[in-house]
Amino acid sequence: MEARSNTAVGVTLTINGVERNASIEPCVTLLDLLREEFHLTGTKKGCDHGQCGACTVLVNGTRINSCLVLAVSRNGSEITTIEGIGTPDELHPLQEAFVRHDALQCGYCTPGQICSAIGLISEGRAKTRDEIREAMSGNLCRCGAYIGIVDAIEEVMAAPKRKTVP
Amino acid sequence: MDRGPAITGKSIPRIDGPLKVRGQAKYAAEYEVPDLLHAAIVSASIAKGRVISIDSADAKSFPGVVAVLTHQNRPWFWPFSFLYKDPAGPPGQPFRPLYNDRVHFSGQPVALVVGDTYEAARDAAALVRVSYHREQHSTDLAAEVSRAYKSPRRRLGLAPTPQPTGDADRAFSEAPVKVEATYTTAAENHHPMELFATTVEWGDKTVTVYDKTQSPKSVEIFLKVAFRLFRRKVRVVSSFVGGAFGLGLRPQQSVFLAVLAAKALKRSIRLVIPRDQMFALGYRANSIQTVSLGADKNGHLLAVRHRAIAATSRNEDAQDPMLNFSASLYRCHNVKLAYELAKLDTVSPCDMRAPGAATGMFALECAMDELAYATNVDPLVLRLANYTERDQSENRPFSSKALRECYAQGAERFGWAKRSHAPRSMRKGKELVGWGMATGVWEAAMSPVPARAKVRLLADGRFEVTSSITDIGTGTYTILTQIAADALEASIERVVVKLGDSALPFNPIQGGSWTAATSGSAVQAACNKLKKKILSRAKQAGIVGNGQSTELLSPAALADLLRLSDHDNLSATATIINFPFGKKYTGATHSAVFAEVRIDEELAVVRVTRLVCAVAAGRILNPATARSQIIGASVMGIGKALYEDAATDHNLGRCMAHSFADYHIPSNADVYEIEVLFAEETDDKVSPIGVKGVGEIGSVAVAPAIANAIFHATGQRIRDLPITIDRLARSRD
Ligand code: FES
Ligand code: FES
Numbered sequence: 001m002e003a004r005s006n007t008a009v010g011v012t013l014t015i016n017g018v019e020r021n022a023s024i025e026p027c028v029t030l031l032d033l034l035r036e037e038f039h040l041t042g043t044k045k046g047c048d049h050g051q052c053g054a055c056t057v058l059v060n061g062t063r064i065n066s067c068l069v070l071a072v073s074r075n076g077s078e079i080t081t082i083e084g085i086g087t088p089d090e091l092h093p094l095q096e097a098f099v100r101h102d103a104l105q106c107g108y109c110t111p112g113q114i115c116s117a118i119g120l121i122s123e124g125r126a127k128t129r130d131e132i133r134e135a136m137s138g139n140l141c142r143c144g145a146y147i148g149i150v151d152a153i154e155e156v157m158a159a160p161k162r163k164t165v166p
Numbered sequence: 167m168d169r170g171p172a173i174t175g176k177s178i179p180r181i182d183g184p185l186k187v188r189g190q191a192k193y194a195a196e197y198e199v200p201d202l203l204h205a206a207i208v209s210a211s212i213a214k215g216r217v218i219s220i221d222s223a224d225a226k227s228f229p230g231v232v233a234v235l236t237h238q239n240r241p242w243f244w245p246f247s248f249l250y251k252d253p254a255g256p257p258g259q260p261f262r263p264l265y266n267d268r269v270h271f272s273g274q275p276v277a278l279v280v281g282d283t284y285e286a287a288r289d290a291a292a293l294v295r296v297s298y299h300r301e302q303h304s305t306d307l308a309a310e311v312s313r314a315y316k317s318p319r320r321r322l323g324l325a326p327t328p329q330p331t332g333d334a335d336r337a338f339s340e341a342p343v344k345v346e347a348t349y350t351t352a353a354e355n356h357h358p359m360e361l362f363a364t365t366v367e368w369g370d371k372t373v374t375v376y377d378k379t380q381s382p383k384s385v386e387i388f389l390k391v392a393f394r395l396f397r398r399k400v401r402v403v404s405s406f407v408g409g410a411f412g413l414g415l416r417p418q419q420s421v422f423l424a425v426l427a428a429k430a431l432k433r434s435i436r437l438v439i440p441r442d443q444m445f446a447l448g449y450r451a452n453s454i455q456t457v458s459l460g461a462d463k464n465g466h467l468l469a470v471r472h473r474a475i476a477a478t479s480r481n482e483d484a485q486d487p488m489l490n491f492s493a494s495l496y497r498c499h500n501v502k503l504a505y506e507l508a509k510l511d512t513v514s515p516c517d518m519r520a521p522g523a524a525t526g527m528f529a530l531e532c533a534m535d536e537l538a539y540a541t542n543v544d545p546l547v548l549r550l551a552n553y554t555e556r557d558q559s560e561n562r563p564f565s566s567k568a569l570r571e572c573y574a575q576g577a578e579r580f581g582w583a584k585r586s587h588a589p590r591s592m593r594k595g596k597e598l599v600g601w602g603m604a605t606g607v608w609e610a611a612m613s614p615v616p617a618r619a620k621v622r623l624l625a626d627g628r629f630e631v632t633s634s635i636t637d638i639g640t641g642t643y644t645i646l647t648q649i650a651a652d653a654l655e656a657s658i659e660r661v662v663v664k665l666g667d668s669a670l671p672f673n674p675i676q677g678g679s680w681t682a683a684t685s686g687s688a689v690q691a692a693c694n695k696l697k698k699k700i701l702s703r704a705k706q707a708g709i710v711g712n713g714q715s716t717e718l719l720s721p722a723a724l725a726d727l728l729r730l731s732d733h734d735n736l737s738a739t740a741t742i743i744n745f746p747f748g749k750k751y752t753g754a755t756h757s758a759v760f761a762e763v764r765i766d767e768e769l770a771v772v773r774v775t776r777l778v779c780a781v782a783a784g785r786i787l788n789p790a791t792a793r794s795q796i797i798g799a800s801v802m803g804i805g806k807a808l809y810e811d812a813a814t815d816h817n818l819g820r821c822m823a824h825s826f827a828d829y830h831i832p833s834n835a836d837v838y839e840i841e842v843l844f845a846e847e848t849d850d851k852v853s854p855i856g857v858k859g860v861g862e863i864g865s866v867a868v869a870p871a872i873a874n875a876i877f878h879a880t881g882q883r884i885r886d887l888p889i890t891i892d893r894l895a896r897s898r899d
Contacts, residue, residue, distance in 0.1 A: 025283075025285055027285055027289070028285060032284060032285070035195075035196070036283070036284060039198055040189075041189070041192065041193075041195075041196035042188070042189020042190065043189070044193075044359070044360070044408075045195075045361060045438070046359045046360070046361065046441070047441045047825065047826055048440060048441065049441065049825050049826070049827075051441075051825055051826040051827055052359065052826055054359055081189070082187075082188060082189035083188070083189055085188075086187075086188060088184070088188070091184065091187065091188070095184075095187035095188065096187075098183070098187045099179050099180065099183035099184060099187055100179060102179070102180060102183075102790045102791060102793070102794045104180070104183065104186055104187065104639075105409070105639035105640070105641070105791075105794055105795075105798055106358065106359070106360065106406075106407060106408045106409040106638060106639025107182065107183075107185075107186030107187075107191050107406065107408065107639065108193065108358070108359040108360040108408030108409060108639075109359045110186050110187055110189075111187075111189040114187060132834075133834045133835045133837070134834075134835050136834045137833040137834045137835040137836075138833075139834065140359065140826065140831060140833055141359065141834075142357055142358050142359045142409050142411070142802075142831060143359075143409055143639050143794075143798045144797055144798035144799070144800065144801025144802060144832070144837070145794060145797070145798060146801065146832075146833075146834045146837040147797055147837065147839075147840055148794065148797075149834065150834065
């Protein structure tokens with residue numbers, strides 16, 4: 001690491017409510033920072049090109065592909081990753097609905113799907129099943145769990161609002 | 167069992183679901199290992215030839231780079247290719263990365279850059295300059311048809327292509343109705359969402375390899391032999407696998423290179439294969455097939471001829487059961503099949519979900535649809551007219567076959583009776599509507615290799631079940647939990663299942679839809695053994711309760727027993743050797759798939775708006791996870807029918823797709839309604855637990871059902887997969 005430290009930059013992020021600092025190369029993506037530096041491996045890498053959505057996290061409440069973002073460019077942001085959603089004893093309603101509708105198989109796309117769905121619900125644009133399908137199409141699932149995914153999201157969207165994390 | 171199955175057969179939510187929805191399931195690239203180095207592959211830009219020189223000076227001086235490994239400076243490994251054989255490998259010489267200067271396929275690894283960060287390795291890999299001596303390559307299957315051959319050696323465990331019966335040539339030439347056509351299927355890539363990855367923790371005594379594989383045991387044995395790691399303990403861990411679909415059946419390039427680098431540098435290494443390089447790990451063989459069907463005026467089959475030519479690599483004869491079902495699916499006394507391979511300068515093809523069957527049945531089931539129109543018989547009626555209760559290719563009965571029920575229940579649910587037979591006769595708004603159907607079949611078998619399982623009573627009264635088998639998203643954790651809970655008369659909360667670790671009791675590869683039957687039977691046997699042991703120990707200890715086994719296995723009774731006896735001894739291991747199925751029956755799963763497509767006439771955009779999949783697969787252990795398997799396989803079938811094409815530029819000999827932008831897999835918006843029905847099927851012959859497996863069957867009949875629906879909608883018979891907009895538009899204009 002020493003050989004590279006002359007170009008390293010400091011970055012401060014609030015991740016799942018905890019302030020974190022790192023000194024990183026400017027070329028490090030938010031995704032790699034989360035996974036390699038902070039060991040928050042719930043955020044997945046499926047393509048590194050913004051094409052699969054496995055790396056979806058919420059930045060200041062908005063869903064983004066963390067592989068497309070250089071970590072330093074989000075200095076000072078609030079980041080929510082899957083590790084900050086729900087607890088072992090109390091799953092987030094979406095997490096709970098994903099399990100109940102078997103909206104996952106291998107589980108690799110799942111954290112991205114859930115973060116994306118939280119973003120989608122807070123955007124408030126998708127109302128119908130077709131709109132959910134369209135607005136969730138940035139999140140690929142090779143196991144093909146789409147039907148369960150839409151079922152889960154539809155159900156949570158229809159449920160009377162309760163205070164949810166994040 | 168002295169009580170009926172209570173938990174198996176129920177839709178228990180996926181046991182590993184809560185972990186996965188919280189991002190807590192760890193995959194191969196996610197293990198924290200101290201002093202970890204990162205590796206990146208430099209891949210060949212030519213399809214065939216030799217590496218003349220590799221200039222790695224710039225890469226080596228890049229900040230953070232530790233080493234650049236090539237065939238010239240790699241550590242020693244065995245020169246004999248037979249030592250790299252793996253149980254899923256076809257006949258031939260397995261490919262070994264960085265073995266010598268030969269380039270066998272475009273995308274082949276020619277160097278490995280190791281750095282102290284992922285970014286350093288990745289960026290430096292772009293600075294490695296390789297010069298080549300090019301040789302003439304061939305990657306075009308169509309150009310190699312004249313050199314197609316019948317493989318002289320059959321793949322281990324693969325049933326031979328059925329022998330001819332009757333005189334198919336004569337019967338065909340004399341048949342009153344004939345259809346004959348050539349079909350092609352594109353090469354496809356598996357593309358599980360998790361990138362192939364390996365993390366090697368290198369120690370003096372132990373090497374722990376976190377790997378994305380469908381068989382930790384085969385990888386362990388492979389590494390020990392290939393890298394002479396006999397003095398070290400090698401442990402391969404794959405607790406969670408982010409999909410594989412066959413690409414993890416054999417030890418992959420990632421594990422080979424990661425361990426190679428770890429051994430060279432005596433350091434821990436992580437190698438993640440980026441999406442573009444995953445195209446060079448293996449593919450579903452593309453094919454050219456000709457089907458000739460002869461029939462009487464009512465559609466009764468008089469002759470079936472099916473010839474398939476499939477791609478393989480220069481170094482191996484990749485084979486799959488492409489035509490193995492063409493002789494047995496329908497009643498016909500004159501059958502002639504020819505399964506041939508043609509060598510291309512590519513990586514070896516690799517089994518992909520329903521290998522062979524998904525390809526061969528596409529051609530046969532489209533040909534059946536063509537016959538339905540040639541005879542003016544409803545496609546479903548045609549299938550029923552040719553229904554067979556016996557496997558005529560082997561001249562024996564099926565262990566069970568509820569295909570008739572699949573047809574009936576699927577048709578009912580779909581509303582098939584409301585279909586009008588003529589093409590272009592159904593419409594909704596400005597879209598043409600098409601309804602098509604197809605039959606699916608896959609073998610129901612147990613693994614030819616024995617499986618073991620261990621179960622032990624834990625100090626807290628729970629049971630721990632261990633097996634080296636993986637769960638690639640199929641639901642193995644869940645069904646094994648259910649089986650154990652039933653056998654031990656316990657609630658599922660009292661069963662802990664640990665999987666995906668080569669240090670656990672031996673299990674074969676997870677594949678071929680045999681895991682549930684094989685590993686499940688082993689778990690059941692181990693649990694039954696332990697139960698017996700507990701009951702006799704309880705008797706010895708004078709614990710009688712009400713005399714019922716349920717009570718003796720209850721937490722309270724077990725706590726008493728644990729106080730009186732050493733719980734370490736309260737364990738049992740069982741081995742299941744391939745169920746003595748003999749040659750008396752043919753085991754098969756079946757499906758009937760009904761598809762609705764809607765096609766924008768002007769734009770030729772196809773939407774698969776509805777699929778009904780009726781499946782007969784013996785006993786269903788968990789309808790929820792089994793349904794997900796069928797839905798997932800159907801989604802992949804939509805991809806096969808409409809999108810997936812690992813197209814090659816034959817001038818360059820290189821796959822033109824490098825990302826999900828140019829290799830389309832179905833997205834959420836592409837998937838509308840998919841309904842799954844399981845026809846009841848009881849089978850006490852196919853496996854000790856009556857299970858047939860559901861991993862592959864869902865993939866077989868979807869593509870032909872969609873192709874047939876497209877014909878029904880448009881009157882255009884597209885015989886080449888995928889049926890893309892340009893193909894549809896071109897055939898129309
Ligand atoms: S990894 Fe970011 S979109 Fe695929
Ligand atoms: S659950 Fe496997 S990719 Fe979505």
